[in-house]
Amino acid sequence: MNLTEIQDCLHEKNFPRLKKELLQGQIADIAEFIDELDDKNTLLVFRLLPKEIAADVFSFLSLESQTKLSSLVNETELHDILNDLQFDDKIDFLEEIPANAVKRILQNSSETERALINQFLDYPTDSAGSLMTIEFVDLKKEMLVKDALEKIRKIALTRETIYTCYVTDARRRLEGIVSLRELVIASPDKQVGEIMNEKLIHVQTLDDKEYVAELIKKHDILAIPVTDNEQRLVGIITVDDIVDVIEAENTEDFYKMATIGEMDTSPLKADPLFLIKKRLPWLMVLIFVNVFSGAGIAFFEDTIQQVVSLVFFLPLLIDSAGNAGSQSATLMIRALAVGDVKIEDWFKLLKKEFAVAIPIGLVMGLGVSVVGVFRAGIDVAVVVATVMSLVVVVGSTIGMSLPFIFSKLNLDPATASGPLITSICDITGVLIYFSVATWYLGI
Amino acid sequence: MNLTEIQDCLHEKNFPRLKKELLQGQIADIAEFIDELDDKNTLLVFRLLPKEIAADVFSFLSLESQTKLSSLVNETELHDILNDLQFDDKIDFLEEIPANAVKRILQNSSETERALINQFLDYPTDSAGSLMTIEFVDLKKEMLVKDALEKIRKIALTRETIYTCYVTDARRRLEGIVSLRELVIASPDKQVGEIMNEKLIHVQTLDDKEYVAELIKKHDILAIPVTDNEQRLVGIITVDDIVDVIEAENTEDFYKMATIGEMDTSPLKADPLFLIKKRLPWLMVLIFVNVFSGAGIAFFEDTIQQVVSLVFFLPLLIDSAGNAGSQSATLMIRALAVGDVKIEDWFKLLKKEFAVAIPIGLVMGLGVSVVGVFRAGIDVAVVVATVMSLVVVVGSTIGMSLPFIFSKLNLDPATASGPLITSICDITGVLIYFSVATWYLGI
Numbered sequence: 001m002n003l004t005e006i007q008d009c010l011h012e013k014n015f016p017r018l019k020k021e022l023l024q025g026q027i028a029d030i031a032e033f034i035d036e037l038d039d040k041n042t043l044l045v046f047r048l049l050p051k052e053i054a055a056d057v058f059s060f061l062s063l064e065s066q067t068k069l070s071s072l073v074n075e076t077e078l079h080d081i082l083n084d085l086q087f088d089d090k091i092d093f094l095e096e097i098p099a100n101a102v103k104r105i106l107q108n109s110s111e112t113e114r115a116l117i118n119q120f121l122d123y124p125t126d127s128a129g130s131l132m133t134i135e136f137v138d139l140k141k142e143m144l145v146k147d148a149l150e151k152i153r154k155i156a157l158t159r160e161t162i163y164t165c166y167v168t169d170a171r172r173r174l175e176g177i178v179s180l181r182e183l184v185i186a187s188p189d190k191q192v193g194e195i196m197n198e199k200l201i202h203v204q205t206l207d208d209k210e211y212v213a214e215l216i217k218k219h220d221i222l223a224i225p226v227t228d229n230e231q232r233l234v235g236i237i238t239v240d241d242i243v244d245v246i247e248a249e250n251t252e253d254f255y256k257m258a259t260i261g262e263m264d265t266s267p268l269k270a271d272p273l274f275l276i277k278k279r280l281p282w283l284m285v286l287i288f289v290n291v292f293s294g295a296g297i298a299f300f301e302d303t304i305q306q307v308v309s310l311v312f313f314l315p316l317l318i319d320s321a322g323n324a325g326s327q328s329a330t331l332m333i334r335a336l337a338v339g340d341v342k343i344e345d346w347f348k349l350l351k352k353e354f355a356v357a358i359p360i361g362l363v364m365g366l367g368v369s370v371v372g373v374f375r376a377g378i379d380v381a382v383v384v385a386t387v388m389s390l391v392v393v394v395g396s397t398i399g400m401s402l403p404f405i406f407s408k409l410n411l412d413p414a415t416a417s418g419p420l421i422t423s424i425c426d427i428t429g430v431l432i433y434f435s436v437a438t439w440y441l442g443i
Numbered sequence: 444m445n446l447t448e449i450q451d452c453l454h455e456k457n458f459p460r461l462k463k464e465l466l467q468g469q470i471a472d473i474a475e476f477i478d479e480l481d482d483k484n485t486l487l488v489f490r491l492l493p494k495e496i497a498a499d500v501f502s503f504l505s506l507e508s509q510t511k512l513s514s515l516v517n518e519t520e521l522h523d524i525l526n527d528l529q530f531d532d533k534i535d536f537l538e539e540i541p542a543n544a545v546k547r548i549l550q551n552s553s554e555t556e557r558a559l560i561n562q563f564l565d566y567p568t569d570s571a572g573s574l575m576t577i578e579f580v581d582l583k584k585e586m587l588v589k590d591a592l593e594k595i596r597k598i599a600l601t602r603e604t605i606y607t608c609y610v611t612d613a614r615r616r617l618e619g620i621v622s623l624r625e626l627v628i629a630s631p632d633k634q635v636g637e638i639m640n641e642k643l644i645h646v647q648t649l650d651d652k653e654y655v656a657e658l659i660k661k662h663d664i665l666a667i668p669v670t671d672n673e674q675r676l677v678g679i680i681t682v683d684d685i686v687d688v689i690e691a692e693n694t695e696d697f698y699k700m701a702t703i704g705e706m707d708t709s710p711l712k713a714d715p716l717f718l719i720k721k722r723l724p725w726l727m728v729l730i731f732v733n734v735f736s737g738a739g740i741a742f743f744e745d746t747i748q749q750v751v752s753l754v755f756f757l758p759l760l761i762d763s764a765g766n767a768g769s770q771s772a773t774l775m776i777r778a779l780a781v782g783d784v785k786i787e788d789w790f791k792l793l794k795k796e797f798a799v800a801i802p803i804g805l806v807m808g809l810g811v812s813v814v815g816v817f818r819a820g821i822d823v824a825v826v827v828a829t830v831m832s833l834v835v836v837v838g839s840t841i842g843m844s845l846p847f848i849f850s851k852l853n854l855d856p857a858t859a860s861g862p863l864i865t866s867i868c869d870i871t872g873v874l875i876y877f878s879v880a881t882w883y884l885g886i
Contacts, residue, residue, distance in 0.1 A: 026642060028662045149627075156628050163606050163623070180606070180623065184592075185599050199469060217690070219471045220503075220683040222665065239682055240663040246686065247660070250693045251777055257697075258773035258861065259766060266783030267774045268791070272798040279770050280803050283763065283835075284810060290762050291814055294755035298818070301751055308748055312737035315761060315869045319733050320726065323702065323862040327722050330701035331710045334694055340709030348711070355715040360723050367727060371734055375741070392726075418701065418861040419766040426758045 001025030006033065010041060019048045027053060031060030043072045055084030063096050064269065070097060079108050086160050088133035088241065091120045095130070128212050129205035131245070132226045132235030137165040141175060141193030145186045152180065161238055164223045167196045174202060174225055174233040202227050205234060209245050214339065216242045253337060256414035257330070259283065282419070289423040293318075293430050300434035303443045309376040310437055313368070313384045318429035320364060321391035322422035325399030328353060329416045332403040336413045346404045353400045354393070361392035383440050387433045394432065395425040444468030449476065453484060462491045470496060474503035486515045498527030506539050507712065513540060522551050529603050531576035531684065534563045538573070571655050572648035574688070575669045575678030580608040584618060584636030588629045595623065604681055607666045610639045617645060617668055617676040645670050648677060652688050657782065659685045696780060699857035700773070702726070725862070732866040736761075736873050743877035746886050752819040753880055756811070756827045761872035763807060764834035765865035768842030771796060772859045775846040779856045789847045796843045797836070804835035826883050830876045837875065838868040 001024045009018035022030055022045070034045055034057070046069060049057055058066065058081050070078055070093075082090055082105060094102050094117065102121070106114045116134070123129030137159055139148045148165070156162045165183070167176040176196030186195045202225045203212050216224055216239055226235045252262060259282035263270065297304070304310060332349070335341035341349065365385040372381030399421050403413035437443070444467045452461035465473055465488070477488055477500070489512060492500055501509065501524050513521055513536075525533055525548060537545050537560065545564070549557050559577070566572030580602055582591050591608070599605045608626070610619040619639030629638045645668045646655050659667055659682055669678045695705060702725035706713065740747070747753060775792070778784035784792065808828040815824030842864050846856035880886070 024642065026644060026662055032661075153627050156624050162627070180627075181599050184596050184605070184623075199467065201469060217686055218475075219469055222682075239665070239686070243660055243682070243686065243689065246689055247781060251781070254697070254700075254773055254777045257700075258769050260770050260773065267778050267795070268784050268788055272795060272802075275795075275799045276802055279767070279799070280806060283766055283770075283803065283807060286766055287759060287763060287807060287810055287814075290759040293758040294814075294818070297755050297758070298752070304754060305748075305751055308744055309741070311747060311754055311757075312740050314754075314757065315736040315740070315873070316730060316733040318758060319862070319866060319869065320730060322865070323726055323729055324722070326701050326862060327703050327726075330697055330703065334697045335710050338690060338694070341711050345711055352710070352715060352718075356718045356722070359715075359719055360726065363723060364726060364730060367730055371730075371737075375737070418865075419762070419769060422765070422861075422865065423762060426762065430758070 001029055001033075003033070010045070015048060018045070022048065023050075023053075027056050028060050031057050031062075031065075035062045035065050039068060039072065042068060046073075051080070051084075055081050059085055059089040063093075066093055067097055070101065075108075078105065086133060087120075087135050088131065088160070091117065091130070094121060095125070123205060126209055127205060128203045128207045128209060128226050128237060129235070131209055131212065131237045131241050132205075133160045133238070134235050135160040136223075136225075136233075136236040137162050138233065139165050139167050139178065139192050141167055141169070141191065141196070143192045144188065145183055145190050145192060145195070146188035148178075148192050149183055149188070152183070161223050161236070164221075164236070166225055166233055166236070167192055168233050172232040174200060174227055174231060176200070177225070200225070203237075204229060210249055212237055213242050213245045213249065217246075249337075253333065253412075253414040256412060257333065257417045259286070259417045259419050282417070286419055286423050289420070290426065293423070293426040296427060296430040296434070300430075300438065303434050303438045303441075306443050307380065307437065307441060309380055310383075310434070312375060313372070313380075314430075314433065316368065316371075317384065317387055317391055317433055318426045319422075320368075320388060321395030321425035321429045322418075323395075324357065324360065324392045325395035325421040325425050326418040328357070328396045328399035329403055329418070329421050332400050333413045333416060336403060336407060343404060343407050346401070349400060350397070353396055357393045357396035358389075360396075361389035364392055365389035379441060380437075383433075383437045386440075387429075387436050390432055390436075391425065391429045394428055395421070398424055398428070444472050444476075446476070453488070458491060461488070465491065466493075466496075470499050471503050474500050474505075474508075478505045478508050482511060482515065485511060489516075490520075494523070494527075498524050502528055502532040502536075509536055510540055513544065518551070521548065529576055530563075530578050531574065531603070534560065534573070537564060538568070566648060569652055570648060571646045571650045571652060571669050571680060572678070574652055574655065574680045574684050575648075576603045576681070577678050578603040579666075579668075579676075579679040580605050581676065582608050582610050582621065582635050584610055584612070584634065584639070586635045587631065588626055588633050588635060588638070589631035591621075591635050592626055592631070595626070604666050604679070607664075607679075609668055609676055609679070610635055611676050615675040617643060617670055617674060619643070620668070643668070646680075647672065653692055655680055656685050656688045656692065660689075692780075696776065696855075696857040699855060700776065700860045702729070702860045702862050725860070729862055729866050732863070733869065736866070736869040739870060739873040739877070743873075743881065746877050746881045746884075749886050750823065750880065750884060752823055753826075753877070755818060756815070756823075757873075757876065759811065759814075760827065760830055760834055760876055761869045762865075763811075763831060764838030764868035764872045765861075766838075767800065767803065767835045768838035768864040768868050769861040771800070771839045771842035772846055772861070772864050775843050776856045776859060779846060779850060786847060786850050789844070792843060793840070796839055800836045800839035801832075803839070804832035807835055808832035822884060823880075826876075826880045829883075830872075830879050833875055833879070834868065834872045837871055838864075841867055841871070 006021045034042055137152055152162050163180045165178050169175050176198045178196040182195050201219055205226055205228055223236045223238045225233055228234050261278040263278050365388040368388045369381045369385035372384040402416035406415045407413045449464045477485055580595055595605050606623045608621050612618050619641045621639040625638050644662055648669055648671055666679045666681045668676055671677050704721040706721050808831040811831045812824045812828035815827040845859035849858045850856045
């Protein structure tokens, strides 16, 4: 698939060649190409796709293009696309378009399907239910392996995965799991019940999708079954969807740690007003926090008046505390997020933090004392070096503890953002700095 | 698998029951349990495991436990474990243990295997080669589907995945891919060549593993073939290993953005000296950067002497600039990392940044002016509000541009850490603040 050539064909309206070139690409590449087109060309190129791959390409399109396309195609076309979509992709799409558009689409569905779709649309966005698909292979314990294989053969085309099959009883309760690999290896006349694995890893519809991701990562599995609260199998979640969940969770943590609110569009596509709404709230909260640093400084106005050179070192000292604190916080937030560390480990980690922060503080104090002597004399240098060692240790302790405190309060540990820690370290830094200076310099 | 019960059994040395309890757990759970044990119990519990699952459990153990175990078991046991490990897990293990231990282990391997292992150990840590496994299914174009299925049946047990099969020519060059699903659906007397997919997605041994992760994510595939520079198929990489790569890359970015050096152990297990080495360098660099803020303040000593209340607002103003800058930087770093934004988009994003930062700056200026009037009178309030608007816009611009600049210099955009941006915003903030104050207050 040669992009410039395709662009040329589009420009020259050479559609037969455009189609030929396009079909040499992978589905994801075709979708990526369509994502970049304007309205007119989106519809034009999409209509060139053979019916067998149209729905597949549609499922790889960005949400923006999906919505655009669904408003551009006619009712029959939309119906055909939706019919060919895998169930979880269909739900993903329906979740994002306006409610009246969903209604219009559902009018063309059978009553059973409409009920099913509505049930899926009701699952909370962060739940396992919202991620699962109903297109799995279910087998019965009493089936012979050869019959199971024959069944799989027949329905393979319409299933999201055939590589893990699920064994259910008459009331649809999950009894076991058997992989296609095990079925292929087993002797054809064995019963499925003899080879299935009864040690089940499964989740429930309302479990958080982060928990689902954790299980799939931990056990290195390709799919996980989802059951309702009566242990009935209602769907499965496959690893490709989990990869997206992992990326989204990481993005959320990155944003939280930089005081940006939840958003799932790229900054390139996001509306400025939307970005302002995501960025402004925490910035305003932090102004409020920072006012206390100002109050601290005001309290020491006399000291500053007498030794103005103390102000030179203010940004240096409070920044260093904030930097050390951000390091500790990030180490803890990440370790909590990937499960390397649990909330009970706090005290053990606190002891280690001292073993790390004290030497770091001393080295930094030593480093800054050189600058201090050179700029403001021995006395100020002693104050600055002492304060540096102190604030680095205090900052590190604050930084490493905050994620645990947030976690304990059932908040996301990532709320302990760099900016928040910087602001808190500022206040403590100001107080420590000017107290030590006032005392040591005898002001 | 009941953890307290297992602990009790271990305590009471009731090994038969311990074994029974243990085997009710998933492989990953058994490994997790062993990971927490001390030396003596690690060996003891590991020896209880039936041979069929011992290697499997071993592959799920943490690196620390693997190394510990390999030094505790006798030569025959180690040989047995390694023999049963999947090839990529074996390489992962050998990559991490000391060179002389590798040598001793390799003495027991056949010459061909030794050569192969050495070749794999030579691949750079970040390359596709270091991730791949050689245990794939290869088929020939001329094979009938039924014969291919028969072959898969026979070798399924020893292959990492049988769900994607690879079609190679006589010289081992990759010609096509066929999924087990397609083989199962196809009529048994067709040739593999007729149903295989010739549109190949593949990587080369020296490609970066981040690139491999990107392709697997983009195309939603379960495995990707790896070829050498003569297009010969040398291995495959499966999605479960890629999930770990994605997590590791994210951790690396989190650490970089908090000025922590590369590390792949948890803070709980890391040695304090190791943590100091990872944290100290950037903290020292930032002291150096911060000295310039001090110099800036020194330059305006007269202004400060005359209006000391200006110092109250210093932390507030420079922090706000840094916070807004960190937000912009994080948005860009993440968008660049997940591929939402390309380096060419810089100018387009800069324009949008202005559309976002100017309103944010104005609102924050307005907010801080209230504090200013209350604390230091109208004149200082005007200065502080103006400066706030200015530094937020300047800080945002610096924050959004730095990741692009680093990227352009072939450095990781994540090097534009919050602390670095805070320090740079400090310097610019100090200069803008006191310049405006000196001018407006007529000092």
